[in-house]
Amino acid sequence: MKFFLIAGEPSGDQLGAALMAGLRELVPAAEFVGIGGEAMTAQGLDSLFSMGELSVMGIWEVLPKYRHLKRRIAETAARVVAENPDALIGIDSPDFCLRVARAARADRPGLRVIHYVAPSVWAWRPGRARKMAEVVDHVLAILPFEPPLMQAAGMTCDFVGHPIATAQVAGPDDAALFRAGHGIAPDAPVVLCLPGSRGGEVGRLLPRFGEALTELRHHVPDMQVVLPTVAGVAGQVRHVVAQWPVRPLIVENGDQKRAAFAAADLALAASGTVSLDLAANRVPMVIGYDMAPLSRMLVGMLLKTDTVTLVNLVSDTRTVPEFLGRDCRPAPMAQALRRLLDDPQARQAQLDAMDLTMDRLGKGGEAPGLRAARSVLRAVTGPR
Structure with a gap:
């Protein structure tokens, strides 16, 4: 055939x-x-x-x-x-x-x-x-x-x-090795920055994500930002973050990315399937996304649901905060990230929604x- x-x-x-x-x-x-x-x-x-x-x-x-x-x-x-x-x-x-x-x-x-x-x-x-x-x-x-x-x-x-339901994820030992290998203290919060894999996404989202993470660091001074990326946009990513007050650890290697997800405590991510990668690793998240003005206007007119995050949709909850279009602004995203660090109930609600999502996607x-x-x-x- x-x-x-x-x-x-x-x-x-x-x-x-x-x-x-x-x-x-x-x-x-x-x-x-x-x-x-x-x-x-x-x-x-x-x-x-x-x-x-x-x-x-x-x-x-x-x-x-x-x-x-x-x-x-x-x-x-x-x-x-x-x-x-x-x-x-x-x-x-x-x-x-x-x-x-x-x-x-x-x-x-x-x-x-x-x-x-x-x-x-x-x-x-x-x-x-x-x-x-x-x-x-x-x-x-x-x-x-x-x-x-x-x-x-x-x-x-x-x-x-969904392939994420049976994907291999790194374990606690991998997370500990990742932290040790990069000089990150065992109790220091690790925050993933995930601005997408397309050049347009990186160009629009990464500066805003950087401002949000800089604001968050005022409240969490010992946090380490880790930025997994792909070869196609790695140069663009490095150029943008070179001026950040918060200097992220950029990782491209696949094994290092998996270990970073296992080591993470929190994530600021672009909308997309990455929310399911975070769910598989039980990493609480905040979602931010924006498009070019014309695309944003047309999609906004046609959107038929109150959420675009797959964890929210599959679990039939709204535990993952979203900041889309004009709402994709640094200050509210930083506030939402801070709440996930400070509020155990908000954090647990996301973890429960993630577990339900994985079950419904075919885990096991x-x-x-x-x-x-x-x-x-x-x-x-x-x-x-």
């Missing part, structure tokens, strides 16, 4: 790699073509072009790259038609993946299309599900409340579990990559 996979972001690359491993376990002769990053390449994918070309978010951010992305959509769709796979599997990145699917289906109407990660129709633009159903047969959902929404729009859908069950692979095979071999 042959599968054409498309991932456009690091999180999608990880999902794709786990899915490839699951498919190969069930179908050892499975073949893979498409677009992915380092994780999918390690599973044997020869990416058609760099996945980084697709890592663009927000209307304002996409506009300068629109013509290039349009060419890439046409090139990718043509390759899908030429490869004639058993299924085209788009992994998140719906703006790109669904356009490729539509273009490929125009030439090959019988192409079976699967999409991994349901669009967040529960948050905004619910009509996307109906439009998606025009070109997608089956959806692999990573949040437990999504299948009914996809099925109502006319697609089949399985909840396959079969690996999501294998569950997703079984779902794909059922969709491919089942009736049209």
Whole structure:
């Protein structure tokens, strides 16, 4: 069997790699073509072009790259038609993946299309599900409340579990070694600063996060800020923090990042799946996020929920404070961080919500990559 996979972001690359491993376990002769990053390449994918070309978010951010992305959509769709796979599997990145699917289906109407990660129709633009159903047969959902929404729009859908539920996390010994290795006292508060993995996010959020953490340090003078980052924005991060009164410890190595999460007492983070990484490590958090002005205005008009933080949504609580758009300001974020350090009840409420979130995402069950692979095979071999 042959599968054409498309991932456009690091999180999608990880999902794709786990899915490839699951498919190969069930179908050892499975073949893979498409677009992915380092994780999918390690599973044997020869990416058609760099996945980084697709890592663009927000209307304002996409506009300068629109013509290039349009060419890439046409090139990718043509390759899908030429490869004639058993299924085209788009992994998140719906703006790109669904356009490729539509273009490929125009030439090959019988192409079976699967999409991994349901669009967040529960948050905004619910009509996307109906439009998606025009070109997608089956959806692999990573949040437990999504299948009914996809099925109502006319697609089949399985909840396959979220990868964070079975991810390896560092333990207390790793945390102690991390502190000792970086000269951090055992009782000094460690605060993670997580401004996102895209250049635009870093540019907008990191200066505000720095001001919030500087204010927090006036009340917690012995705290150590740790800033995990990725290679693509590491230079930008170092440039921004060079002028901070609070000098963060920047870590890029994967093992060091995992140890940092285990050692952390608190986090100030961009909105996104990182909230689930923090939940898996039981690190209380404050969420801040903003977009370019045009994107912020349009998303604000279309938003259908009172929270965008996944821990809040999956646990059906509102224990994680959010500061979004114009509310993403240093002083309120610093105050919320301070409360999590000073108020045991607020801290415990988050920890309880995190534990519930992990249970609902599939903790203790079969690996999501294998569950997703079984779902794909059922969709491919089942009736049209």
